[in-house]
Amino acid sequence: MIRLENVSKTFPGASRPAVDRLDLDVPDGTTCVLIGPSGCGKTTTMRIVNRLIEPSAGRIVVEGQDVTRADPVELRRRIGYVIQQVGLFPHMTIAQNVATVPQLLGWPAPRTASRVEEMLALVGLEPQQFLHRYPRHLSGGQRQRVGVARALAADPPVMLMDEPFGAVDPIVRAGLQAELLGILRRLAKTVIFVTHDIDEAIRMGDLVAILKDGRLVQCARPEALLSAPKDAFVADFVGADRALKRLTLTTAGEAAMAAASPGAPTVTATTTLRDVLSLLLASGADAASVLGADGAAMGTVSLAAIRERAAARQS
């Protein structure tokens, strides 16, 4: 659990606070995405949590403990940290990079070594192939995976991720997002995730917090944000296509209704409703048959059902 209570930060010489009386509650095992235009205070807010930036006022609670006055070095070792530029240590091997926090915590060498291999496997890198290589030998996507493995190495309950996929190309990014989502769900980490990409926010966040001028404008589940933006700023920020974005949150499997539709185009259960809609518009059909992973028919998704989903009020 991460809780910010009335947190403010004014940098010396600044005319207005970078973060202004912010309250934020991230329950255990959930991912909260901070998003907003540049200068909105999202990165500052994240860096206040591990005290790379000291707040001017307010209270920070991590895992039930008030850390506002705790030793920042000790605090940071309990919080996984991933940054956009990855910041792998170029003079250390991948194994040494991933071992950073266990080593700082004084783990015995065998435990660290086995943990490092486990973490590399977790992020989809074959340990034997990567352990002894240097970061410069890796692609951008591979480096980012190592960055995540390093942040997870000491099994911190809480993670901070600052635009972790900002430096990789869109195709690699989509793959990494899906994998990270799986890992975070499985390990039940509590995460603050900063991005400037609203699609990434909707995809990654259990909660999405929209910031503007250092203030929290709205913090809600992605569906709620898209269906009931609090004001014009949020509506504008989530985009004119917010109805379509909502459709990406539901899969055909979830929306399928028991009905047979002979001759209809088929989609798999994991297809998003947005893609189903696109298929229906392109094919001129009124409904699509949904097939499960085993190839058996699960039901039908009709245009009318999609329209209902897109228009539905807060779910």
Next chain:
Amino acid sequence: MLGDVLAWLADHPQAFEAAAARHVALSATALAAALVLALPLALVLVRWDRAAGPAIAAVNVLRTIPSLALLAAALPLVGTGFLPSVIALTLYGLPAILINTHTALREVDPDVVEAGRGQGMTDRQVMARIRIPLGLPVIFAGIRTAAVQIVSAATLAAFIGGGGLGELITAGMGTLNIAELVLGGLAVAVLAVATELIFAALEWGVRRSTGAAA
């Protein structure tokens, strides 16, 4: 000409060896002293940013003073002989080491430093595990420059009674013994080039071991 030089060397092997040994001793002592002064000072200046500007500026002034002038200026303050020569040569080698070390430690990629701090390294650990290892190639380049400068400038120590290979040059000039003079000059040149090569090899080794090489 070369025959005359070799003939002089064959006649005076002890004088040559003594001068060469003295030259190496002067240079090595001065380089060691410059390292002992400059490396810790650079560490302090990286942490104490306000003092860094004036300190670097002062050291840069030192750098612009010609080596002979520095030796001459040291004369009334510290007298003549081995120690005064070492003092002057130390001051002469100091700037390259201090400036390179300070720059190397300061200009390590900020994202890498941020990552280190964010994982929970103390300032001291960031210095020992990140800044120093990553700065080593540039630090070594400064040490190499200083070593070559000191070996070259040590030739002038003969003017303030410090001895060294410069002795052969001044003596050769005094007695119009061209063979002795040329031998002194050649020997300094060889020593300077050898120093450059040895330190370049060390630097290459450091670059490799820190993984900084591409």
